[in-house]
Amino acid sequence: MDERRWRERAGSFGAAADVYERSRPAYPVEAVRWLLPTGAQRVLDLGAGTGKLTAVLLDLGLDVVAVEPSEQMRAYVPARAQALAGTAEQVPLPDASVDAVLVGQAFHWFDRGPALAEMARVLRPGGTVGVLWNVRDESAEWVRALGALVGSGLQDSYVLDPAPGLSEPERQDFSYQQSLDADQLVDLVASRSALLTMPEDERVALLQRIRGLAPAEEPFVLPYRTEAWRAVRV
Numbered sequence: 001m002d003e004r005r006w007r008e009r010a011g012s013f014g015a016a017a018d019v020y021e022r023s024r025p026a027y028p029v030e031a032v033r034w035l036l037p038t039g040a041q042r043v044l045d046l047g048a049g050t051g052k053l054t055a056v057l058l059d060l061g062l063d064v065v066a067v068e069p070s071e072q073m074r075a076y077v078p079a080r081a082q083a084l085a086g087t088a089e090q091v092p093l094p095d096a097s098v099d100a101v102l103v104g105q106a107f108h109w110f111d112r113g114p115a116l117a118e119m120a121r122v123l124r125p126g127g128t129v130g131v132l133w134n135v136r137d138e139s140a141e142w143v144r145a146l147g148a149l150v151g152s153g154l155q156d157s158y159v160l161d162p163a164p165g166l167s168e169p170e171r172q173d174f175s176y177q178q179s180l181d182a183d184q185l186v187d188l189v190a191s192r193s194a195l196l197t198m199p200e201d202e203r204v205a206l207l208q209r210i211r212g213l214a215p216a217e218e219p220f221v222l223p224y225r226t227e228a229w230r231a232v233r234v
């Protein structure tokens with residue numbers, strides 16, 4: 001993807017923040033626990049969107065700062081978190097001020113070198129970087145058909161790179177399930193950056209085909225493999 005298209009897609013989410021909030025999955029709590037250091041208290045959710053990961057962190061009793069560039073997305077972040085305007089490349093927090101920096105489904109949109117330097121800067125020694133992605137599990141026929149229509153997205157870039165100041169990244173996978181109805185499945189696809197930046201006639205035609213794939217019995221389950229990566233601030 002060229003630089004202009006990448007920026008267009010990275011900045012597209014706010015236009016459909018409501019659709020995003022009502023259709024996107026959260027994250028398995030055991031994956032989130034695996035990403036946190038022992039005794040974590042104050043945690044940064046970077047590229048927080050509408051706060052899907054923020055909500056999981058709040059439910060674990062953590063003090064959460066959510067940094068997100070889009071004002072429309074940030075408006076949905078739960079009020080119990082501190083929501084700040086900012087980007088991964090310029091995090092509006094002091095040095096060594098958080099125990100963990102977590103990133104849900106957003107690391108592939110960051111400019112990785114500057115973002116990893118910022119993540120290392122705001123972490124205290126022994127703190128963790130944790131990034132995670134929900135990837136559709138295509139063992140069911142209808143999910144394979146869904147994948148054939150919408151593509152595998154940017155999965156090749158779903159990796160935490162080694163970086164100065166951080167230990168060698170480790171990966172662990174977790175299972176996750178999202179319960180949906182047909183309207184939510186259509187919204188889930190409609191909230192993807194590729195659709196948000198697609199010509200309207202193509203978008204409408206694709207969403208009609210997606211609706212045709214939804215299992216008849218509602219609610220149905222969309223299975224995921226959650227790919228989690230962590231590294232420790234040395």
Ligand SMILES: C[S@@+](CC[C@H](N)C(=O)[O-])C[C@H]1O[C@@H](n2cnc3c(N)ncnc32)[C@H](O)[C@@H]1O
Nearest residue numbers: 010013047048049052070087088104105106109
């Ligand atoms: C697919 S959403 C993920 C949102 C949320 N973390 C979640 O788990 O649902 C990607 C988010 O990354 C944000 N984003 C894009 N580029 C960014 C950057 N350079 N720094 C921080 N956030 C960015 C977008 O505005 C969007 O909210």
